[in-house]
Amino acid sequence: MRYVSTRGTAPELTFEEAMLTGLARDGGLYVPAEVPVMAQAEIAALAGLSYEEVAFRVMRPFIGDTFTDDEFGALIEAAYAGFGHAARAPLKQLQPNHYLLELFHGPTLAFKDFAMQLIGQLFQAALKRRGDRVTIVGATSGDTGSAAMEAFRGLDNVSVFILFPHGRVSDVQRRQMTTVSEANAHALALTGDFDDCQARVKDMFNDFDFRDRVRLAGVNSINWARVLAQVVYYFTAAVSLGAPHRKVSFCVPTGNFGDIFAGHIAKRMGLPIEQLIVATNQNDILHRALSSGDYVTHGVTPSISPSMDIQVSSNFERALFDAYGRDGAAVAQLMDELKSGGGFHISQGALQGLRETFASGRASEEETSAMIQRAQAEMGELLCPHSAVGVHVAQDFQGITPLVTLATAHPAKFPDAVEAATGIRPALPPRMADLFDREERVTRVENDLSAIEALIEEGVFA
Numbered sequence: 141m142r143y144v145s146t147r148g149t150a151p152e153l154t155f156e157e158a159m160l161t162g163l164a165r166d167g168g169l170y171v172p173a174e175v176p177v178m179a180q181a182e183i184a185a186l187a188g189l190s191y192e193e194v195a196f197r198v199m200r201p202f203i204g205d206t207f208t209d210d211e212f213g214a215l216i217e218a219a220y221a222g223f224g225h226a227a228r229a230p231l232k233q234l235q236p237n238h239y240l241l242e243l244f245h246g247p248t249l250a251f252k253d254f255a256m257q258l259i260g261q262l263f264q265a266a267l268k269r270r271g272d273r274v275t276i277v278g279a280t281s282g283d284t285g286s287a288a289m290e291a292f293r294g295l296d297n298v299s300v301f302i303l304f305p306h307g308r309v310s311d312v313q314r315r316q317m318t319t320v321s322e323a324n325a326h327a328l329a330l331t332g333d334f335d336d337c338q339a340r341v342k343d344m345f346n347d348f349d350f351r352d353r354v355r356l357a358g359v360n361s362i363n364w365a366r367v368l369a370q371v372v373y374y375f376t377a378a379v380s381l382g383a384p385h386r387k388v389s390f391c392v393p394t395g396n397f398g399d400i401f402a403g404h405i406a407k408r409m410g411l412p413i414e415q416l417i418v419a420t421n422q423n424d425i426l427h428r429a430l431s432s433g434d435y436v437t438h439g440v441t442p443s444i445s446p447s448m449d450i451q452v453s454s455n456f457e458r459a460l461f462d463a464y465g466r467d468g469a470a471v472a473q474l475m476d477e478l479k480s481g482g483g484f485h486i487s488q489g490a491l492q493g494l495r496e497t498f499a500s501g502r503a504s505e506e507e508t509s510a511m512i513q514r515a516q517a518e519m520g521e522l523l524c525p526h527s528a529v530g531v532h533v534a535q536d537f538q539g540i541t542p543l544v545t546l547a548t549a550h551p552a553k554f555p556d557a558v559e560a561a562t563g564i565r566p567a568l569p570p571r572m573a574d575l576f577d578r579e580e581r582v583t584r585v586e587n588d589l590s591a592i593e594a595l596i597e598e599g600v601f602a
């Protein structure tokens with residue numbers, strides 16, 4: 141299996157190389173040269189298997205000879221052993237024909253754990269074999285950072301630096317990052333928003349001298365392995381609702397477009413997905429782009445679903461690559477326009493292609509809050525604000541096809557928003573009960589590439 145860049149000029153890589161590389165050297169994102177297709181019978185045979193067994197069968201064709209079957213199976217088992225639910229990603233009925241896929245039973249209580257726990261295992265195994273070490277730099281609006289620090293803390297062949305927007309993550313999210321005590325894990329609070337954090341991470345990848353000196357690696361969803369791990373729960377959910385004999389739709393709270401892009405890959409692999417619905421908060425660039433064809437950034441407005449406060453949606457580039465017939469030059473031009481002018485126009489043909497797979501909707505702050513309240517009162521479900529965005533948007537898409545909304549985080553990560561809507565303050569699980577007693581360790585940084593790079597080098601070579 142080979143991986144190619146969405147901008148068409150970086151060298152093709154193996155799975156292992158793409159995983160350890162992160163951003164392609166032409167600024168693009170790696171995607172498989174071809175998406176393997178599963179036969180109907182193979183999909184049907186997933187019914188009744190454990191999450192780990194499904195994960196093995198779905199991901200195996202993508203990893204080439206990076207790991208033997210035994211190694212890969214053992215790494216998957218280790219990745220999900222710490223999850224707090226036997227099903228890993230349980231499905232719950234919310235309304236007639238509308239289901240909630242609970243993705244918050246991992247160690248940091250958000251869907252990011254599904255990929256991060258696995259790539260923590262994959263990185264360790266690959267680095268050990270190569271006798272190598274890397275510096276992981278990540279950007280977070282709250283959940284990726286805590287999941288990455290949890291997955292990589294204490295490893296002696298990895299240093300991890302996470303940039304988060306100062307004052308724009310929940311207290312629980314911040315503390316999940318700043319109370320990690322292991323010396324290889326560093327939380328950096330940047331003056332700016334998530335887009336600034338993500339832009340600086342991409343700048344570091346495009347500074348080849350720095351990149352090579354520190355042996356930079358990425359664990360944001362620019363890393364293909366992140367997306368791949370998230371494909372699995374589309375299969376477990378759809379198969380338990382009758383796929384491949386029955387179509388299923390998914391409504392996905394969306395920011396950086398990684399989670400829903402994983403759904404797109406599942407569909408290309410042969411899973412009968414009718415609709416993939418992009419659910420945005422008031423930072424609705426993706427909903428506007430899919431509605432009008434104009435992808436135009438307006439600046440981020442902080443919301444009660446802070447993890448989705450994103451305007452430059454990294455993985456949309458992967459969807460554009462497919463919509464433009466895998467024309468890397470066309471994608472590179474759109475990304476140049478985005479960088480220099482703050483937006484681009486999607487051609488009619490590409491827009492039509494995107495709309496064949498993706499529908500969209502948005503939830504305002506009031507609608508999100510009202511949905512949290514209504515879900516608790518009428519459905520007995522305490523939703524996190526991101527999941528509430530999804531459930532709100534899903535109300536317009538219910539029909540004869542079963543619809544699954546992804547519940548992307550535990551409500552206790554966002555207790556203020558949940559309490560304001562319902563009067564109920566959700567409690568953290570007992571293993572995190574002392575989170576607010578732990579000592580915080582955080583470095584404040586300005587939005588300045590050279591200063592951030594200097595700080596990281598100091599940390600790596602200290």
Ligand SMILES: Cc1ncc(COP(=O)(O)O)c(C=O)c1O
Binds near residue numbers: 250399448526549
């Ligand atoms: C809780 C939560 N929900 C939804 C999202 C959006 O997911 P994605 O960025 O993959 O679109 C995020 C951030 O990624 C998140 O942390």
Ligand SMILES: N[C@@H](CCOP(=O)(O)O)C(=O)O
Binds near residue numbers: 279280281
């Ligand atoms: N919402 C994310 C933003 C980063 O997304 P990623 O999937 O590219 O890592 C977060 O919680 O950090």
